Amino acid sequence: MLWRALLSRLGISLVTLWVVSVLIFIGTNLLPGDVAQIILGQMATPESTAALRAKLGLDKPPYLQYVVWLQNVAMGDLGISKAGLGAGLGTPIVEILEPRIFNTLRLTGLVTVIVIPISLFLGLIAAMHPGTRLDRAVTFSTLSLISVPDFLVATMLVLIFAVFLGWFPAIVYLRGDETGWVLIKTLAMPILTLVIVASSQIIRMTRATVLNVMSSPYIEMAILKGVPRKRIILRHALFNAVGPIVNVIALNLAWLVGGVVVVEQIFSYPGLAKLMVEGVLMRDLPLVQACAMIFCVTYIVLIFIADMATILSNPRLRHPK
Amino acid sequence: MKEVKTFQQMYRDGHVSRREFLAAMGALGVTAATAGSLLTSASALAGTPTRGGSVIFASNLHGPDDTLDPLLGTSTIDYTRSNASRNGLIQIWDDMSLNAELAEEWSVNSNATEYTFKIRKGVTFHDGSELTAEDVVWSMERHLGEDSPSSIKSFFTNVTEWKAVDKYTVKLSLSSPDADMPYKLTQPQAKIVKANATDWLTAGSGPYLVDSFQAGVKSTHSRNPNYWRDTGQWLDGIEITAITDMNARLNALLAGSVDMITSISPKQIQKIEESGNNVLSVPAGLYGGICCLKNTAPGENDDLVQGLRYIQDRERIVRKFLKGHGTLGNDHPINVSYGADHCHELPQIPYDPEKAKYHLNKSGYSEAELFVAPVTGIIEDVCLLMQANLKKIGFNLKLKKVPSDGYWGAVWMKEPLNVVSWNMRPTANSMMGIQFGPNGNWNDTFWNSDRMGELLKDSLAETDAAKRHEMHCEMQKLVSTQSGIIIPYHTNVLDAHNPKVQGFSNVPLGQFGGNQWMEHIWKNA
Numbered sequence: 001m002l003w004r005a006l007l008s009r010l011g012i013s014l015v016t017l018w019v020v021s022v023l024i025f026i027g028t029n030l031l032p033g034d035v036a037q038i039i040l041g042q043m044a045t046p047e048s049t050a051a052l053r054a055k056l057g058l059d060k061p062p063y064l065q066y067v068v069w070l071q072n073v074a075m076g077d078l079g080i081s082k083a084g085l086g087a088g089l090g091t092p093i094v095e096i097l098e099p100r101i102f103n104t105l106r107l108t109g110l111v112t113v114i115v116i117p118i119s120l121f122l123g124l125i126a127a128m129h130p131g132t133r134l135d136r137a138v139t140f141s142t143l144s145l146i147s148v149p150d151f152l153v154a155t156m157l158v159l160i161f162a163v164f165l166g167w168f169p170a171i172v173y174l175r176g177d178e179t180g181w182v183l184i185k186t187l188a189m190p191i192l193t194l195v196i197v198a199s200s201q202i203i204r205m206t207r208a209t210v211l212n213v214m215s216s217p218y219i220e221m222a223i224l225k226g227v228p229r230k231r232i233i234l235r236h237a238l239f240n241a242v243g244p245i246v247n248v249i250a251l252n253l254a255w256l257v258g259g260v261v262v263v264e265q266i267f268s269y270p271g272l273a274k275l276m277v278e279g280v281l282m283r284d285l286p287l288v289q290a291c292a293m294i295f296c297v298t299y300i301v302l303i304f305i306a307d308m309a310t311i312l313s314n315p316r317l318r319h320p321k
Numbered sequence: 322m323k324e325v326k327t328f329q330q331m332y333r334d335g336h337v338s339r340r341e342f343l344a345a346m347g348a349l350g351v352t353a354a355t356a357g358s359l360l361t362s363a364s365a366l367a368g369t370p371t372r373g374g375s376v377i378f379a380s381n382l383h384g385p386d387d388t389l390d391p392l393l394g395t396s397t398i399d400y401t402r403s404n405a406s407r408n409g410l411i412q413i414w415d416d417m418s419l420n421a422e423l424a425e426e427w428s429v430n431s432n433a434t435e436y437t438f439k440i441r442k443g444v445t446f447h448d449g450s451e452l453t454a455e456d457v458v459w460s461m462e463r464h465l466g467e468d469s470p471s472s473i474k475s476f477f478t479n480v481t482e483w484k485a486v487d488k489y490t491v492k493l494s495l496s497s498p499d500a501d502m503p504y505k506l507t508q509p510q511a512k513i514v515k516a517n518a519t520d521w522l523t524a525g526s527g528p529y530l531v532d533s534f535q536a537g538v539k540s541t542h543s544r545n546p547n548y549w550r551d552t553g554q555w556l557d558g559i560e561i562t563a564i565t566d567m568n569a570r571l572n573a574l575l576a577g578s579v580d581m582i583t584s585i586s587p588k589q590i591q592k593i594e595e596s597g598n599n600v601l602s603v604p605a606g607l608y609g610g611i612c613c614l615k616n617t618a619p620g621e622n623d624d625l626v627q628g629l630r631y632i633q634d635r636e637r638i639v640r641k642f643l644k645g646h647g648t649l650g651n652d653h654p655i656n657v658s659y660g661a662d663h664c665h666e667l668p669q670i671p672y673d674p675e676k677a678k679y680h681l682n683k684s685g686y687s688e689a690e691l692f693v694a695p696v697t698g699i700i701e702d703v704c705l706l707m708q709a710n711l712k713k714i715g716f717n718l719k720l721k722k723v724p725s726d727g728y729w730g731a732v733w734m735k736e737p738l739n740v741v742s743w744n745m746r747p748t749a750n751s752m753m754g755i756q757f758g759p760n761g762n763w764n765d766t767f768w769n770s771d772r773m774g775e776l777l778k779d780s781l782a783e784t785d786a787a788k789r790h791e792m793h794c795e796m797q798k799l800v801s802t803q804s805g806i807i808i809p810y811h812t813n814v815l816d817a818h819n820p821k822v823q824g825f826s827n828v829p830l831g832q833f834g835g836n837q838w839m840e841h842i843w844k845n846a
Contacts, residue, residue, distance in 0.1 A: 032728070033726070037730025041729050099535075159572070163576050
């Protein structure tokens with residue numbers, strides 16, 4: 001049963017990837033100008049643009065370009081970045097991606113490690129004492145933070161911690177050999193921003209889910225039996241809430257992958273999202289496609305985990321009629 | 322000290338020229354080297370260079386197309402890296418004069434068609450090999466031909482041959498006279514690299530070695546211990562990066578995370594000065610403007626263009642939008658920073674709504690559409706002001722906002738009315754030629770004047786200073802009355818830096834003194 005679900009999931013994922021690649025291709029082609037025009041910039045002439053286009057293989061009709069790209073990707077070749085290719089400086093995209101993926105994974109990984117325990121703890125605390133001052137404080141602050149866009153959170157944090165207090169650097173400037181405390185300090189600002197934005201959602205959802213379970217009949221039964229509240233939540237309610245909570249966490253991590261676009265830009269962090277923005281500005285189609293594919297795969301995997309968690313934690317879904 | 326400040330203000334306002342300023346400083350007993358840096362910063366008086374330390378420089382743009390090949394350079398960060406690690410044949414210094422660099426000396430024949438360069442002996446590239454005439458010829462030949470990827474190949478279309486006469490002599494032959502050629506050789510793209518270079522990291526002879534380079538991330542540089550000249554090289558190391566977000570760039574400077582940031586907005590100046598950091602403001606020829614295509618409606622109508630010229634509130638633009646860090650535009654690109662070629666006799670066109678109304682009525686148009694993208698600092702504000710002032714006299718200007726990426730290919734030179742920005746070129750002739758040469762590739766208002774073509778050609782061969790000035794005056798008058806360009810203002814080159822970093826020059830051809838600060842600045846502990 002589970003295997004069939006897995007297989008159908010995998011099929012849907014591949015289709016999603018394909019659809020996304022088509023959409024990205026169409027989207028990038030709709031933007032004004034192409035990579036040849038952007039490279040030559042203000043100093044382009046019709047002749048030099050045509051020559052560079054031919055060199056970059058942009059003179060073929062768009063659908064053919066797409067087919068060529070798709071073939072190469074199917075063979076495991078992400079292609080060569082168009083930026084600089086005209087001058088014979090074509091860098092394989094895989095080489096460009098490697099350090100960027102590492103940087104983005106490092107950032108989101110650290111954020112995840114911090115976000116999950118903090119938000120579960122705060123969410124549970126709030127759910128254990130609904131209506132109290134503590135609960136209201138948590139609800140109020142998370143609601144406020146959810147309403148503030150992440151670029152504003154980032155800018156405010158920079159103003160407070162970097163400009164006024166001078167505790168952390170305003171941008172992430174990696175020398176490449178940072179470890180331990182130095183690394184944490186260098187990454188502190190983007191981590192803090194992402195933790196604040198991501199944890200608010202998870203806290204709220206954890207609280208809501210647990211409270212939802214708390215109102216079900218079997219909990220009422222437990223209360224009537226005289227089971228202490230702490231035991232009810234940690235032993236009976238939490239396990240039934242795990243599915244939805246894992247779901248929320250996975251969805252938020254998937255969101256995080258998108259959220260790093262803004263944060264990487266603001267902190268000048270050399271990650272995958274910043275690379276993608278630069279790729280779009282250059283109309284460097286293969287590079288944009290590669291980044292988009294990676295983001296899409298991450299998203300699909302996380303959603304898949306979320307779905308699996310829901311199915312596994314719920315016997316009714318595990319054995320559908 | 323008070324006199325210095327007065328002169329600085331006069332220089333900034335364009336009342337005295339660069340040359341006059343330097344002369345005045347000499348009269349006050351200031352040494353020539355210090356006077357140069359005084360053009361922009363009062364703190365230079367107190368500064369004594371100290372050795373050691375390193376700086377982090379943050380430019381405004383970078384990406385996967387960053388390059389160490391000087392030929393392909395298109396942005397400040399490329400030029401900066403080029404200047405840090407390479408040398409050119411000739412360089413421009415503080416008073417816009419030409420100075421020997423890798424060419425120890427050069428000579429030109431009487432009609433400016435043949436140049437001979439004597440190459441400096443004993444210069445070594447970073448890989449240890451010696452620089453010879455072969456390297457110069459190889460580097461310069463790369464700019465020739467239709468297929469050349471050079472971003473300045475248009476400067477060298479009149480070159481017939483670069484030839485190594487002997488190991489240390491290079492001869493340049495031209496098909497038409499070009500007295501401006503030495504200036505063109507000062508461009509950052511025209512740096513000399515090792516012949517048949519394969520490793521761009523060690524291909525230069527410049528003051529700083531390239532230790533590492535990652536496109537779109539950063540590069541690191543350390544002092545070249547075998548540099549061929551003594552220019553200080555005070556810094557132990559330089560790191561070059563970019564922060565694309567304007568506010569993030571400012572915050573990085575305020576927080577002390579970087580030492581120098583380029584391309585600040587006039588709106589940020591007050592904040593930077595309050596924070597104790599220094600602003601470097603150098604009057605320059607770069608400008609933002611409006612192109613009215615002369616080969617199509619409505620720009621083909623001279624009255625419409627004239628009306629749009631009179632409606633520009635130039636004083637207010639420079640005072641309010643540029644906070645004084647700019648000069649008034651007179652609808653031609655050659656402002657006071659071009660020195661002797663600037664035509665000060667030409668009267669300044671005023672803000673005159675009555676005349677604007679007269680010309681616009683005569684044109685028969687009552688509305689038009691202008692394509693606007695944030696291609697340069699305040700251009701959007703300028704267009705909004707123009708729209709508001711036009712509304713007062715009953716003309717409806719619609720602003721069509723478009724993004725700046727892809728603008729040069731999709732909008733510029735295509736839509737009848739569009740905005741444009743041009744960087745300063747090393748000479749008035751090259752600036753005028755590139756933008757207004759008849760049927761030129763970048764004649765962005767499609768204004769073709771035979772007289773302009775003649776003047777461009779003749780002034781290049783003219784060696785008499787007075788006659789040359791007269792010719793430039795006529796060109797500036799032609800452009801400002803007949804072409805389709807409207808230039809309300811010229812922006813100063815604006816940068817900001819930590820006050821500990823000192824010794825900047827003020828060449829107006831790029832950020833932080835023409836992008837050539839590396840070997841001259843120092844950082845106080």
